[in-house]
Amino acid sequence: MSTNVTVRIPPSPTGRLHIGTARTALFNYLFARHADGRIVFRSEDTDRTRSKREHEDEIVEGLHWLGLDWDDFSRQSEHAARHTELLDGLIRAEKAFVSKEPAKDDPSREVEVVRLKNPGRAITFTDEIRGEITFDTTELGDFVIARSRDDALYHFAVVADDWDAGVTHVIRGEDHISNTPRQILIQEALGAPRPVYAHIPLILDAKRAKLSKRSGATSVMDYRAEGFLPEALVNYFALLGWNPGSDREDFSLAELVEAFSLAGVQKSGAAFDREKLLSVNQRWMRKLSDEAYVSHLNDLDPELDLSNIGKIVPLLKERARTFGEAREMLGGELAFLFAPPSVSKEALLAKTPAGRGAEVQRALERALEALAGLGSEIAANSAKDALMPIAEELEAVGKGSRGAFLWSLRYALSGSERSPDPFTIIYILGADEALSRLRHALALLGAS
């Protein structure tokens, strides 16, 4: 592996795996893998009170689930001794100093924080995505870089760790733009090289504010639990703020690695659109083999009885946009496929013109006989071949009767005003169950 490019994925384990974290990690991954470079994962756990191992585990698991990986793993807390060493060096060189001051949380107590001696000048850096950016750093003053000599703060730890890891490209959210000058100040004090910066646009919610817990589901794991495919999430996240310069939207992770370039990254924030994500997800679900589809359903809900679902998968593929939706359909609008529905005589004849009731009933009886003649194994199209002639005959006698008959047939089988067509239902139910439901409907009509 060449080492001309090294990026970092530095999540802080203080919460669940946020969509924004995942997308930033994805962009780093795409950039690095495209350049055949290195990726270092660094858990930024220096906030001892908020950092939790369970969060780190979820972040790692979620990122792996999306298909991302890295070449090196470390925790910032493991670098504490190195931070102290660097801090001491800075103090000795009089580029930083220890300052005795009242503690922020308890002013009666005195603490010794470390502050950077700020030369106080304008800092200009080049952002790969936005061009030159200049800040006046005088207003920053001699800012705090460590709570004490052995407890470095974020900005210092980041700069030190990036330096030690040989990070060449810092690709992160736009919200870090204003952090960059102070990190550059620390770099210069340390004598560390300046990496290339690329600040990617933020993901916004529907109200165009930075995505937060209030904006709805923001954890990648929530989407997994809802039955989204990692391929779909990756595909959609990549297109939020990046594009290949063409109309193409269908990308696998490997194809993204191939196509990715910072030049295609957008400058302004992108609103997260769940509808579009759903559409992308459905596209990926449809690519699955029926077997894989069922296996995903099983992963989502191990309690689900999927023993006789094989014939139903095509129906789910054309309807469900997530596996969660698919599961709901099995217990909802498609539940009639598993247990006989209740049917009403009125709905059975809902589309039958006045005075034609007897006619439709006779046709249903003929349908029953035709079906019985097919035997118990029904092929995909044989029900249609057997029953459509009856419908056509009816139409010849009275216009609109075909539709009335087919409606009644379908309703007798599904007990629902909206459902797949009767032939598909018969195929799925099998001859015995279909005949039983038809008999039941006929009995209802006969009871007039």
Added chain:
RNA sequence: GGCCCUAUCGUCUAACGGCUAGGACAGCGCCCUUUCACGGCGUAAAUCGGGGUUCGAUUCCCCGUGGGGUCACCA
């Protein structure tokens, strides 16, 4: 509010000075059709405003305005 970033259909975006401003999602309509779903076709929908530069600006510059971010001894 200071500082910084930013600005093409409702949303994601294409067009890196020169085409009727293109695509996708959502919307709407039509077709297919026994209903639903799928599918096919079509339609509506945008260059924030004002100045420049230029033969010519969505594109380059400036000023407004809008939006966003950030202002910790959090990361």
